[in-house]
Structure formats: structure tokens, C-alpha cells
Amino acid sequence: MSTAHLAGLLREQASGCLPVSPLTHALLTGAAADLDSGGVCAGLLADELGATAGSVPGLRLAAALHRLVLERAAPRLALHYPSVGGSARPERLWADAAQVLVEHAEQVRTRLAATAVQTNEVGRSAPLWGGLQVAGQRAGVPGVRLLEVGASGGLNLRPDRIGYLVDGEVLGDPGSALRLDTGWTGRPPADLDVPLRVVHRAGCDVHPVDVSTADGRLHLGSFVWPDDTARWERLRAALTLAAAEPVAVQPLSGPDFLLRELARPHPGELTVVWHSVVWQYVSPADRRRGRDVLARAAAAATAEAPLALLVLEPVRTGGGFRFELRLQVWPAAPEVAVLGHGSGHGTPFTWA
């Protein structure tokens, strides 16, 4: 990839941040212009010339800067960051950011190389919750074994512990510390008054984040856009739920995790394999192995021990992406059903 191509990628990622995060938009636009003119980004991003669009180098750069702000290592830049009490001043932002990149070049380079994008966006629990209701009712068994591939910090493993605001009504757990404004158009094709019962929850990730540590919480926080206050509040509440009911995310790749978790049937329970915004990061070898493991488990699924695959993943459309929620249930409904589509952060969402 040429420098010009990488700058184009940064601009594309910048436009994807609007209208939610003018700050990240300004940052990535500044970085793209800096790259064009051979500034500090030309050296810092030299190793990113081989990066794929799916590895989102712009968001990793923004996260490296945000992390320095959250660690109180960049006080002047922090004045722009609402996540630490600042207020964005777009006209000075890039100059202050570039200064931080010069002063902390080694740290930023190391972080860029070491991290994949790990948003762990808990807004995705809203379509997950709706999709689980549909899956459970299609499969006709009451308890769900929830298995998440690419779980990051595991914040989406508690969809049954969240309150969901739908048309002025709170569904799910109304007493929860976390209430998601679903922004739903339409509703899932299921009876939403039936309580969702999760009997087992487990997740894996090749880079698991331990949210019981300050480092893990800082890591996840760094990927939240600093001026998206609603997401900040969501993350804080999700961390509270995680502390009350910890689930350690296993340090395994998807296929190894599924081999273990799908090794034997669980009669009377619906096993659901779930992943959101993971597929673009998975290596071709892991994709192939994952599909094989799942195909074998699907072939062995029965009405007493059914299996479902529920995913929220981006699909390319004309000029951009849309995030589709897709469901397959074996043996009841094996064909792919597109349940709806929405934003990459799970809300708002339109049910089909």
C-alpha cells in the first residue's frame, strides 16, 4: 500500500466517525493530511503501509492517543477530550495531537503494532438479546448456552442482565445498572415478554481483555470515541455488571474454543454461537477451521440439543457498510435468516 492509499483509508475511517464523533473525525483527517505532507505520521505509520482496511489503522492510532490521555500522560491534548472533562476545540486539535505523537512516538508505535481494535461495544447486546429471543423460540427449548467468539472483555455475555428501552417501555431486566436505548424500528419476531434464561456463558478471544484489571479497563476505554458520552456511560455500566458477575474470557482462537465447547450435546438447552464485528479480523485458516467445527456440530444438532449461529457483522453495500444480524438454527431453521440491520454499535437497529 502507498502512503496516499493509507491516507485515503484514514479519510474513509474519519468519515465513518461522523456524526457521532467529530473529534475522531478531526483527528483522522489531521493524520491523513500529515501523512500526505510527510509529517510525524509518515514515520509512525510506516509499518501500517501493509495494513488491511479491516485492521482499521486509523482507529488504532486514535486509541493510542486516547490511551495516553486517559493515563494523564498528555495533559494539553486532554483539554480536547470530553472523556476526561475537556471540550473539543477542533482548530487546535491536530497541532496538540501531533505534539503528543512526537513526544510519545515509541509508545504509540508499540501500541499500534500490538493492538487489534477491541471496542467491546455493549450496545451490540440489544440486537443480541432480540436475536436470542427469536432463536430460543424457534428452537423451542427454554435455556440458552451462550458462546461468544471474539468476546474481547466479555461485556456482551450478559444480555439477560440489561434493561432495553423500546418505545418508552423497558424490556429485559428493568432493575439493571445498564439501560440501553435500543433505537429500534420494528421488533424482533418473538414474544419479548418471555424472560431470556442464560444457563451458561463463555467467551474466547485471541487477545482477551481482563476487565477486572485497571489495564484492561483502560484498554477498552481507549477505543471508545472520547466525545461519545452515551458510549462512555454504557461502558461504565457494563463494567459494573461485569464486576458483579465475572466471566473470564478464555485465551483461545474461535475454532479451538468451539471444538471444546461443542464437544458434547447439552439436552434441554439451546447452544448459541455468537460473534459481532469479529469476522474481518479472523485469519483465513481460522475461518476455515471455525466453519468446519460448526458444520460438524450443526450436523449433530437435534431438537433436544439444538444449535444456533447468531452473528452481527458488516456487509458491504453500494458506498459503505451495513451491519446485519443473521441467524441459523439447527435443526429447526437452518437457512440463513437476516433478522435486521443497524449501526455498527448495535443501536439504532431496524428489524426485518
Ligand SMILES: C[S@@+](CC[C@H](N)C(=O)[O-])C[C@H]1O[C@@H](n2cnc3c(N)ncnc32)[C@H](O)[C@@H]1O
Ligand atoms: C472489534 S473486536 C469486537 C469485540 C466484540 N465482539 C464486540 O462486539 O464488542 C474483534 C475481536 O475479535 C478478536 N479476534 C480476532 N480474531 C480472532 C480469532 N481467530 N479467534 C478469536 N477472537 C478473535 C480480536 O482479538 C478482538 O477482540
